[in-house]
Amino acid sequence: MDVWSIPQAIGDTSSQFNILEHVGLFFNPVIMTVLISVFAIILGFGLGIVGGLARVSRLRLVRVPATAYVDVVRGTPLLVQLFLWYFGLTIGLGVAMDPLVASIIAVGVHSGAYQSEIVRGGVNSIPKGQEEAARATGMTHLQAMRFVILPQALRLILPPLSNEFVIVIKDSSLASVIAVVEITAMAGQLNGTYFQPFEIFIFAAFLYLCLTYATSFMMRALERKYHIPGYGDRR
Amino acid sequence: MLGNKKGSLKIIGVILVAALLSTCFIGCLGAEKSAIDKIRSRGTLIIGTSSGFVPFEMFNASSGQIEGFDIDIGRKIADRLHVGITIRDLGFNALVGSVIVGTVDVIIAGMTITPERNQSISFSNSYYGPADQAILVKSSSSIASVEGLYGKKIAVNLATTGDFWVDAELVAAGHVSASDVKRFPYAYTAIQDLLSGGVDAVIIDKPTADKYVSLNAGALKDSFTIVTNEYYGIAVRKSAGDLKDFINVVLADLVHSGEMQQLMDKWF
């Protein structure tokens, strides 16, 4: 039964394999990769703000768990965390966990730890006088954070944040080991049929490059849009 | 300053939420559902498999789906349960753990019934067999016997009976060093390594080896058969007795009605 045909052999350049014929196969996987990346970035950002602020809090009750979260999550491999979330949630909840959701949670929580540190760095680099001036007018600590410190800090951390977002996109490839059919998984399966690793994996890499470049581009546009006139210009 | 009035509202709110949560919970965490009930209420049978094991499960580039003998059997089971199928393509070594935990309902992956596996999972009656292991090499290779493997680099599919055989017969006996054995989660990666010259031979089930030979138009050859008399079964977790019985009924039915023979003709 001729379901498919494998070209002659590795290195056979006359083989009829053309990766461009199979581009359509990657359509859904790209959507999967984008879904994982986008939601993991959002989740990571929310956790990053909360975690970053918690890390600089005066209250030990708040600061210590946040530090533990960051240390543990940064200190263990993402792959291991992925398995933990996927299998752990299935056992805990008693139903088969959707691997897509598990991937989002795992990558998001992982990224959240790094984004916490980025946010913390940003908040710490805002001069103390800013918060003092805000408090002196009668604002509470949270108000000062929200209206004075964080807006400035967020602009400051856009470059390292953009770096982290690119990393999340690449980390999404790990979801392939828990059976999410995203770009890397599809490339592997396609190669398992046609055994043309160069064409197939270079194409997969190219797809990732498109995604990461688009992200970097958007972040740079954000940097330009939110630029504070007269502040922090080195260009 | 605005403390007390809002404070009491907060208390009422918290109690309300707690009460609502309790009512929810009482409705849900009741009886333990049987495996078949869970599958029916979910509406889909989650099949764990490991693609690259032709023609049992493989990726069809034209349709973009995973297809094969095992998949069709899985479909027939799901049809009789009046549900659809969801295929989880994992590394072969991840299958047993997944079915135990519950991320997949059944394993249909050309998995051999062994006493060791029987300790952690339950198998249905066998649906294919007997099968042996084969030594798969490049057409130009001179390896034609078990002795020919001594000192060579070998690739296997991780956690398969082929893997166990290499460990027991070659590595333990010292004929092949452990570092020369590459274990891949997916069968097709082992084949890729053979084609690129990373290993000298692949030990894999004979039906698969023969199919790869026929599809690879002269690049590979099945040079030797290692007789192991294996039988494939469908695996479920130990607590899913009802599902196992159901599958056995379906398998017997498929043989009786001739559908099993149709599938064999289609794929082999």
Added chain:
Amino acid sequence: MSEVLLEAKELKKEFQVPVKTEGRFRRLFTRKRYDVLQVLKGVNVKIQKGEVVVVIGPSGGGKSTFLRCINRLTEPTSGEVYFEGVKIAGESPVNRFALNEGGLWALIGGVIGLMVGLIFLFDVSLLAGLAFGTGLVPFLPSPYIIGFLVIAFAALGIESALGSYEKTLAGALMVISGLAMLFILETIPTAISAALLFIGGIRVLRRGRIKARDTPGSSDINEVRSHMGMVFQSFNLFMHLTAKRNVMLALEKVRGMNAQEAEARALQALTQVGLAEKANSHPGELSGGQQQRVAIARALAMDPKVMLFDEPTSALDPELIGEVLDVMKRLANSGMTMIIVTHEMGFAREVADRVLFIDQGVIAEEGTPEEFFGNPRNERTRQFLRRLFAEQRAEVPDIQPVGTGRATP
């Protein structure tokens, strides 16, 4: 006889400084880590309404620390501060963390009750009981509920960060994710309980009602601070906002004014300092003198009862000092109560009702400008003044500067 607006009693402040030990290894094994630096050793002063008090002194003497203890930007170690007769700093029998206790205990009690019920009545494992009881994992196990909560809290985090301007984006995200979950849901009651959990959680977070009441003193320090304006040596303008919005921010968030009222008041304050045309400029586009004047406008807009100035001109180029001092002079003449820490002696002579000399943590000398500059009693005061005037004399050789109020011999 004017009423006493501010009073400080026996203000003391210590700082902990790391001890410098000799040798590299000694440091690892010595137990004592901190030395105590007594910056304020007991300051007593009464300030009346409408008074302009100028504080001078050598660096490290404690004058800035004293000022910052008034509005508790620096917390005094002991002593008391009274504002309009109410104690705002000092020992008080009030508990350190007087939380919104009712709500917190109800929450804890509910969680424990739920956990106990789960574990004993329904034979759930301890870990699952913990997860369900704390509401971290909703009950009807649909993984999409988790996804919903996770997305929702992430959106909350984003909204907090973005502030009111981008709230619509976060709000839309929450609504969309909520709707998506509703479609995928298996039972309605879980959706409702999850939504209630979410909403309740957000309300608590945003209103911040579970917050610690400040330790000493019996009135909310934030409220008190809104009646005191402070101007800093390094201006501390909010760099990401225009001058106008700098002034408007506290009006909107602390006073609760709506945008139009705040804008009107802000423009009024900016006009008072002579910078109405720069309302839409960012601080980065303004000169130092302009920035400091905006800072003064920011403090003035809140209608403070007292203005605190911490070396307002020390960071300015000499030619810009004048414009700021002019604003301050006008303010003084309008009857504002002011406490000014400064080195500008000429200015002090012109506007001060009283001069304080703080040295080594205590008020070494105080008096009217005539008494103080004409006939200082304390020897250290005389030394300090001599040194100060010598420097200033050296700076200005022959030229008689106009309008800066500098003293020339």
